[in-house]
Amino acid sequence: MPSIAIVPMGAVEDDVLAAIELGIGETFGFEIRRLPPKGVPEFAFDEERRQYSSEMILRWLLKEVRGDTVKLLGVSPVDMFIPMLSFVFGQAQLHGKVATLALARLRQEFYGLEPNPGVFLHRAVTEAIHELGHTLGLTHCPERSCPMSLATNLQQLDRKTSGLCTSCSILVRETVRSLHGSGN
Numbered sequence: 001m002p003s004i005a006i007v008p009m010g011a012v013e014d015d016v017l018a019a020i021e022l023g024i025g026e027t028f029g030f031e032i033r034r035l036p037p038k039g040v041p042e043f044a045f046d047e048e049r050r051q052y053s054s055e056m057i058l059r060w061l062l063k064e065v066r067g068d069t070v071k072l073l074g075v076s077p078v079d080m081f082i083p084m085l086s087f088v089f090g091q092a093q094l095h096g097k098v099a100t101l102a103l104a105r106l107r108q109e110f111y112g113l114e115p116n117p118g119v120f121l122h123r124a125v126t127e128a129i130h131e132l133g134h135t136l137g138l139t140h141c142p143e144r145s146c147p148m149s150l151a152t153n154l155q156q157l158d159r160k161t162s163g164l165c166t167s168c169s170i171l172v173r174e175t176v177r178s179l180h181g182s183g184n
Contacts, residue, residue: 010040023125092134099131
């Protein structure tokens, strides 16, 4: 049966992974499999920026796709970037197989604030849905409460719900149906 696999890269708490698995399972209707943890890919660390290259991590994740895995989400506690931005919450291949989620900036503690587990879990689930939505062909949605809307800061991310808007739901439904039918 086709599935979405999640691979923790580094120390990611079980409750965080469980919340992400539940959220993406409910949103996309795939079986969710958690793969054994891997280390943070140190080769992707940029010494000058003190961050990890999400592009290098995506290329690495592509080599990890196996069997009936239709999509693979790498979840890591680190801070990531792409060359043209100072940071990213995650990155994905549009219509591709892999996505990554960078948890560091989703935590209140990153900004010197008190931890807020509820806010953090909402951000992690919403951003995981966003990145996996890109792998299923969804682009940025103009509806600001949709998980597929663009979020370049936490205020935008916190306005999102974890449920796809009607338009994005319709767009993704056919893609999901074809992936269930094809077995890959």
